[in-house]
Amino acid sequence: AQKVTQAQTEIxxxxxxxxxxxxxxxxxxxxxxLFWYKQPPSGELVFLIxxxxxxxxxxxxxxxxxxxxxxxxxxxxTITASQxxxxxxxxxxxxxxxxxxxxIWGAGxxxxxxx
Amino acid sequence: xxxxxxxxxxxxxxxxxxxxxxxxxxxxxxTVSWYQQxxxxxxxxxxxxxxxxxxxxxxxxxxxxxxxxxxxxxxxxVNALELDDSALYLCASSLELxxxxxxxxxxxxxxxx
Numbered sequence: 001a002q003k004v005t006q007a008q009t010e011i012x013x014x015x016x017x018x019x020x021x022x023x024x025x026x027x028x029x030x031x032x033x034l035f036w037y038k039q040p041p042s043g044e045l046v047f048l049i050x051x052x053x054x055x056x057x058x059x060x061x062x063x064x065x066x067x068x069x070x071x072x073x074x075x076x077x078t079i080t081a082s083q084x085x086x087x088x089x090x091x092x093x094x095x096x097x098x099x100x101x102x103x104i105w106g107a108g109x110x111x112x113x114x115x
Numbered sequence: 116x117x118x119x120x121x122x123x124x125x126x127x128x129x130x131x132x133x134x135x136x137x138x139x140x141x142x143x144x145x146t147v148s149w150y151q152q153x154x155x156x157x158x159x160x161x162x163x164x165x166x167x168x169x170x171x172x173x174x175x176x177x178x179x180x181x182x183x184x185x186x187x188x189x190x191x192x193v194n195a196l197e198l199d200d201s202a203l204y205l206c207a208s209s210l211e212l213x214x215x216x217x218x219x220x221x222x223x224x225x226x227x228x
Contacts, residue, residue: 035216043221044117044219045207046216047117050216091157096160102160102173103148103217
């Protein structure tokens with residue numbers, strides 16, 4: 001069975017602090033895909049990144065960076081110099097293998113950035 | 116902007132009624148997936164259509180049904196509405212393979228009274 005765990009239910013930091021959102025996944029498949037999505041209060045899920053299981057390179061996009069480690073089955077997301085506009089619920093998701101037609105979602109981490 | 120649109124934005128129904136939610140995928144995207152998201156939870160997969168055929172289904176009863184049309188539009192139909200059906204319904208389109216990135220619409224907020 002596939003599973004995604006986001007142990008942090010809610011994180012609150014002050015603007016300009018760095019913050020890391022954890023994601024741990026379980027799968028028996030050798031080929032799989034990991035995703036991060038952002039859901040602001042408006043409700044629309046915004047795609048942030050897609051990573052396949054063969055690519056363990058870390059990714060940096062502006063203030064966002066992702067650390068993928070197959071050895072620990074983790075795909076963590078770091079926001080550097082956080083801003084109030086980063087406040088949202090962030091979801092980690094997994095697809096591939098037996099459930100290759102659907103995304104398996106974590107429960108989400110609510111990130112609150114205080115001014 | 117993902118190019119995925121959904122209608123209506125909000126909807127209020129009473130228990131036992133039927134509802135149809137609509138989605139327009141990005142042009143050229145042959146896969147559409149529907150999700151239900153209850154308040155404070157992650158999305159739950161309802162089903163997926165690829166080139167107008169159902170390509171997979173989650174743990175939802177048969178009263179949840181869908182259609183996909185050749186013009187990249189799709190529908191989610193729910194019969195015999197129950198109070199627990201109150202949720203945000205999201206559709207997502209992707210290019211071809213189910214593992215392609217899914218781009219989401221803004222959702223339809225359904226309230227069942």
